[in-house]
Amino acid sequence: MNYNIDCNGYYGEFGGAYIPEMMHANISELQQNYLKILECEDFKSEFSKLLKDYAGRPSPLYHAERLSYYYNTGIYLKREDLNHTGAHKINNAIGQILIAKRLGKSRIIAETGAGQHGVATATVCALMGMKCVIYMGKLDVDRQAPNVLRMKMLGADVIPVYSGNMTLKDATNEAIRDWICNPADTHYIIGSVVGPHPYPDLVARLQSIISEEIKWQLEEHTGSPDPDYVIACVGGGSNAAGAFYHYLDNEMVKLVAVEAAGKGIDSGESAATTVLGFPGVIHGSRTILMQNDDGQITEPFSISAGLDYPGIGPLFAHLKKNGRAIFEHATDDEALEAALLLTRLEGIIPALESAHALAVLKKIQFGSDDVVVVNLSGRGDKDMATYMKFLEETENKRYK
Amino acid sequence: MNRIDELFNKKAGNILSVYFTAGYPALDSTVEIIRELASEGTDMIEIGVPFSDPVADGPVIQKSNDTALKKGMSLRLLFDQLKDIRKETDIPLLLMSYINPVLRFGIEKFCKKCEETGIDGVILPDLTPEIYTASYLGLFKEHNIYNVLLISKGTSAARIREIDGLSRIFIYMVSSSSTTGIKRNFSADQKEYFLKVKKMNLRNPALIGFGISDNETYLQACKYGAGAIIGSAFIKALSEGEGGKNTVRDFIKKIR
């Protein structure tokens, strides 16, 4: 099996660039230049220097002993939560702003759901002195308030989006419209492995540093670079793409992609795209998406703003189709419980998104000798309001 | 040959094509609006099939899409509403939508249905010339349906030539770097772009759309291209008007 894109940007039957002509000049400029830029020495050295000195990489691979004991297996947490700005999103944001600079762009736009990508983008814009506009669904503006404040302090214009469900999909639509209207000076930093070719491949490459590090770090821990499992949550799929990237061709490593089941897969309030979706086109890419019989995109639901998206990156549609990855699901409640468990056992408050990955630890029968890497994509600061509400509702004695 | 060819054979310029969203303002207003537009001398009609996520559209058409969807409009219902349309009018009809509803309906079934119903062309902004050529060109030809391709201000001269080569009826010339919407007049920049395209002497006539809202912008479009496509301004008139015949008549009168 091949897990790379072909010359038209398809992973198997998924991907491509379904874009209106008004975006053609920008997308084709990016298609023609991104690999050249990524491979040029001057980019590579600037990127890796910023990842190291600015973002704080490598992020630790932490052997979570108490959690391992709890599940009777070997669990390692890839600590993307310790990156500057608190999630894996900064890897992509740094990479793309360096590309934008090389393409001569002076204004940056981005969509954000949880606000982590918005904060990461606003951060690199402050760093590079670029103008920054962030589109964010109104619902997400409300439920991820701390990140909105951070973006504003960083100097970004945060534009609340009132269309649709007022979440990530709608913010993405608005960012696309902005780019159509401002093609000359603007670069669109998409926050996940979604969108028209070359974005899925570009973002996956920029995030691939995650599995590049896991390999040597795991070798230091265990003597082998290859775990039995890598587990990551999937909104669009960028943290999972990064964590899976260097293992895609190694079939011995099981890859577990965790989607948000919301209130339950069959509840009508879910974001479990690969179960509830059908092939189609969303945001410029042929992939699997949640839609009704008329091809109207339906509104997903998840407690986690970063996973509340009706599509999935085309790489993941491909991994689903050919069975390379195992797709698991976690409900809102399961994610909340997993977040609390990690907090009480390890003293780490995860992002709600990452908590979905943690929640499947109890669903898979691991061997006691297995090595399981969980990508802890972000930290939970932004989710404190949700967590406090959950704590109040739970008899928190259970975990004492 | 279909009705669009006949139109262009008869008329080389001053073509007025009007867009409206099926199911807007009322679920069953589709046929009535076609009837009125035809009787007021519109040359061509683009029927919008509403989509939940119309990224190339500005606020006015987004809203008409949302309203129509809430009222229950769908491609299936639209074909049903249009099944006898050719008994009453020969005006060229195009469907305008996005690729996803068409793929979900089944693109082969869609082409067949268009042919049966008497639809002459389609405009799907997110179906690129490349994907169209690679996957669907044969199918559209087989059913005698024109796929209308767009050019915009950012389209290079070489690409305009390519698109002209692929186009078989007319080119949809997007007036500016923008989503659909209402503008009062064209900038010097835009006129320069219109003139550049005019001087290319393309094989196909170009209709100018996006931002055409009144007599002045209509006349400009007719000066630089073969005519104008009006969408948002008409939707706005429908939303403000009482409905009924006068709204359409007054609107067309204002335009030309």
Ligand SMILES: Cc1ncc(COP(=O)(O)O)c(C=O)c1O
């Ligand atoms: C911490 C965190 N993890 C995961 C995600 C989901 O995105 P992706 O699937 O692209 O990693 C987000 C998105 O906002 C996030 O903030």
